[in-house]
Amino acid sequence: MVLAAALLTGCDPLAPDGPDRPATHAEHPVGPAQRPVPHGAGSKVPYDFNGDGHPDLVVNDLLNRGGRAAHDDDPGIGIVYGSARGLVPGTRQLLTPSRNATPTKGVVPAAFEASAACDLDRDGFTDLVVTTDPPYDGVGRPPVPVQILFGSPRGPAAARAVPLRIPERAREGDEWPDQPVCGDFDGDGATDLAVTASGPRISYLRGPFTREGAPRAAAAPLGVPGTALAALPGPLDADRDGADDLLVRTADPGTAAPGRLALGGPRGPVRAGTAFPAGHALAFGRFRRGPGTDAVVATGSRLLPRYGLTGDAPPLPVRGRALHAADVTADGYTDLVVSDADPSGTELTSGDAAPTGSAPPAPAFLPGSATGLSPRKVRPLRRPALPGTGPLRTTVLALTDYDGDGHADLVLLTRRIPAQDIPAHHTATAQDRVTVHPGTPTGPGATPEVTFSTTAFTVFFTDG
Secondary structure, eight states, rough: OOOOOOOHHHHHTTTTOOOTSOOTTSTTTTTEEEEEEEEOOSOOTTTTTTTTSSSOOEEEEEEHHHHHHHHOOOOOOEEEETTTEEEEEEEEEHHHHHHHHHHHHOOSSSSSEEEEESSSSSSSOOEEEEEOOOOOOOOOOOOOOOOEEEEOOOOOGGGGGEOOOOOOOOOOOOOOOOOOEEETSSSSSOOEEEEOOOOSSEEEEEOOOOOOOOOEEEEEEOOSSSSOOOSSOOOOOOOOSSOOOOEEESSSSOOOOOEEEEEEEOOOOEEEEEEEEESEEEEEOOOOSSSSSSEEEEOOOEEEETTTTTTTTOOOOOBEEEEEEEOOOOOSSOEEEEOOOTTOOOOBTSSOOOOSOOOOOOOOOOOOOOOOOOOGGGOOOOOOOOSSOOOOOEEEEEEEEESSSSOOEEEEEEEOOOOGGGTOOOBBBBBEEEEEEEEETHHHHHHHSEOGGGOOOSSSOOOO
């Protein structure tokens, strides 16, 4: 596996100059040379793995070396580091199973996927929670597949991951612990972890965690109103009581299912909270003027606003099965980016036939306002042109303020895989672009400030 200098770039004449310039150079087709990771002293900024006060980007779905779509051979996890002026593609790291995972019984994991990010040991550096596939013979209780890569001034690549230690008393049944979710569920100021146990129960692990992956405390599994945990971009304190809440679903991602909040408190997320109608995704924020937290449910064919969590509002005829929420316009109201996702979680843009022959809509921007969300304000988002034929897939990687201007920036991954490659993704060349669209008073900018390919992480390896 190799970390790479093959950035596919464009030039923006309005991009800032100087050593932190995030935009890449059109005249240099292989992109900027790799830069060392800036050393930080720690911060409270989410997704800040090197502690320099700027959020970083995690890219899970990398193309393998030579532009091959990787499924059987996991190329690893890419990290692009931030700066005062935004993401800097030249400052990047590749985390691979062979270099960064801990073997189980001498077997190196084949799968290595980022599942959550939070500061578990309270040292000011965000830690990366990854899921792996340790060997299991099907007899007895399976091993814990979750590992932790602790952040540091050099980022999470400075050391190998450590396995998450779940005490036996906190486990139940013979199911894999899965779907890790971060949050301060007891309101004590330390970040906790919740993972699935068996049925509608979770292993609740209280932080802070040791560098050996052990929680401060863990009791018997807790009952929750569902069997699957929903990952959100950050902690959720829906009832604003100082303890984070857990979003629970009755089915795993990929299918529409009812959801419900498990409200945090001194004993953890044990109280059943607001129930939501069946949908593929939920987003939370302040979508209109009023007290309390608002929610939006994506059913696939429409959006269901729940202002104040429980207040019904007219459905919005906006198609989508994936939601990302943040304040893009910097007006104090939460905005939405809505996109369509197939059952595997890959979003498909309109204008190209999906494998089923349908034409899903392009990702769209829907601003919040004093009066709430309105279908009249929906704006389709521009996607980059890619060579070749076959379905074009666009995934929202993040909706975060990377340059510190108060506007959340939109990061998209657009990939085209030749139609003949669909049955065997690892046998044909694919193309992709990651584009960073700056937030503006009217929504995500049409012209990206930063453009690169995920092959940047797998063409030329360095230690980072």
